[in-house]
Amino acid sequence: MSSNIFIFDTTLRDGTQGEGISLSADDKLKIAKKLDQLGVHYIEGGNPGSNGKDIEFFQRVKSLNLNAKLTAFGSTRRKNSVAEHDANLLKIVESGVPAATLVGKAWDFHVHIALQTSLEENLAMIQESFAFLKRNSMEAMYDAEHFFDGYKNNPEYALAALKAAKDGGADWLVLCDTNGGTMPNEIAEIVKRVKAELDMPIGIHTHNDCELAVANTLAAVGAGATQVQGTINGYGERCGNANLCSIIPNLQLKMNYDVLPADQLSMLTNTARYISEIANVHMPVGQPYVGNAAFAHKGGIHVSAIMKDSKTYEHIVPELVGNKQRVLVSELAGQSNIISKAAVLGLNVNTNNEKTKQIMDHIKQLEHEGYQFEAADASLELLLRKAFGDWKPAFQVESYKVNTERKQEHIVSEAVVKINIDGQQIYTVAEGNGPVNALDTALRKALAQQYPDIEHVYLTDYKVRVIDETDATAAKVRVLVESTGKQNSWNTVGLSGNVIDASWAAIVDSFHYALLSLQKVNVETPNQASQAQDYVGLTNI
Incomplete structure (x- = not known):
């Protein structure tokens, strides 16, 4: 089976509704550029009239000259109003993007309870809104909100909502499992019925409340949907959206659909991890395909x-x-x-x-x-x-000590480090906001005299784990440190009954590895150097 599937990424809109995710305009521009390099077909940037960040994003994104089709999001016109005077619709048109997605009710229950209007007025809202977009020469997609719940409750009305969008000129009818509660067999059956009823391109937009968003998306594609909406790493409200990092390779490598060129598919892991860094959300190590433990x-x-x-x-x-x-x-x-x-x-x-x-x-x-x-x-x-006798340490640690004291309202740590490089003893002192930061700074200062490239190494993550809680304050602690250089990232471990000593062991290993890495191949991974610029050392530990 081979046919084109269009990938519609909504990380910058639906993804930002996930708990703990907040993206600045700069963040959104970086992610948009990365998504474009991956090769997605549509990038939904947000609502150009909803907040200052989205307004700034739509103003600045034009300079990126994206290959993907930038899409604005909004809703159908307000009840008992005129589309040409609707502020939301006007902002979408004024944004200058070539495509728009409008969400509109497809469940009669929502029309009565949420919109508090008549079924007839809701259909008019849908049709007139899409007619307005088409008069302004935009590609228009109807996100039929709660479509599957609506279809199960009142199939005639759910289909009437789709027909209203079609009559208004919509280019895509996107069926949404907004509550995320529909089963894959239901998705497949309903999509087939819609395809038989309406001769229109169909999209699918699923949520992961039953952990079925990916399965439901694949079922919809198998039943005839040709546009897939989702987010990178499955970010989104509640339990998240359909995860494009699983959907794309499943479609291409397992179901033999044409989705992305092979060279762009190979960018998927880098894209997922880059966006997780920008969003400041750690990826699950066992995430399929792109997780650190996937293979x-x-x-x-x-x-x-x-x-x-x-x-x-x-x-x-x-x-x-x-x-x-x-x-x-x-x-x-x-x-x-x-x-x-x-x-x-x-x-x-x-x-x-x-x-x-x-x-x-x-x-x-x-x-x-x-x-x-x-x-x-x-x-x-x-x-x-x-x-196995394949490594000679670049330096030897002779001693270290660290002292922390409070000076009025400030806590200052001072570290003293003594190392030996090829018989030359180097003694340095440095201050830091915390004992680990002070040790890191002092060791870096000592090594930089012989190895100036060490300044490109950053401490990017620091974790402490108590090994046996029953030993209380006498328990051993394990410290994991993540460091990043120009070319790669690496993790080191230290163990001790003293958290400072465990931290020191992990830091020493990190710098040993950094100096070893400097001798390796000097070819940068795409975008890795630019990512390193986004890292900030942990100065308060």
Whole structure:
């Protein structure tokens, strides 16, 4: 089966209605540019008359010269009014975009309760609003709100709402499962009936309240819908919208629809992670296709099998969506994990190597004590390189100390660090807003004398986990640190009964890895350098 499916991205509109998501005009412009590079066909920018951010966005987005069709969002005219005088519709036309989506009621219950008007007036609102857009030469899409609930309650009226939009000149009839409560078999059956009743292009817009938004979207496409509306990472109100990061590869790689060119499909993972950074929302590690763990393997039997053929435990080649295979090393791992990991690093290791067994036992002991290497690939790489004699540390730590005191209304931390580089002792002092920031600054200051590129390394995330809460304040703590450089990001781990010491261990590993990375290939991942500019060091820890 091969036919064109049009991707309508509403991250900048419906996605921003998700709890905890707030995008500035600058954020929205960055995301619009990224979505355009991915190759989506429509980008819904928001409501050009609703708030200052959206107004600014529509003014500035013109300079981006997007290939995607920029779309404005609004609603049908107000009841008992005239479309030509409706402020919302006028703002849409004045925005200068080529396309618009209007939401209108398709459920008689909503017409009576929410709009508090007659069924006839609602149909007139729909038809006249679309006629107004078409008189202004815009591509027009009707988001039939609550369509599936409306159809199940009163199919004749739900279809009448679609016919009113068609009579007004709408180019697309988009069927919305606004409450997210419809089942896939219902979606498929109703879409087929609509297709049989109306000779019009059909779109689908689903919500994830039953965790079926992706399944419902695929069911609608199978029944004849050719426009898919959704958001990156499934952002949206309540439980979210249909997740385009799952829908796009499912349509293209599993159902053989033409969606995106292969080179743009391979940008999907980078796009998902970039937008999650802009939105300041951490992606679930197990998110299908684009998550960090989507192609991660931990069990020794699994790793042994994928070393023979990755198809044994991977349903697609990860690179098709821009992701990559990861082998995790933990207390559950076997020698296959170590061998696979070492092979990626270019180390010559095999099952007959006694050192392999020793390092495996050592890792298991460290994880038993509280370390966690599956979330700290950089610390693991340093451990393996050191064990197999492939790494000489760029510096040695001789000592450190940190002092925190309150000066009037301010808390100031001071760190003293003494390191050795090739026999040269370097002693530095630095202040910070917190003890970890002070240590990070002091170590960076010492290393910069010999390695100036270290200034491009940023501490971007910091997590503390108490290993055994029953030990109260005497418990060991595990610190995970995420750092970012010009070319990549990496994670390191530290463990101690002292949170400062655990933090210091993770920071030292981070800088060791950064200096190791500087010796590697100097080719930047697309957009990674520009992303690094958006990171801000955690200066209050």
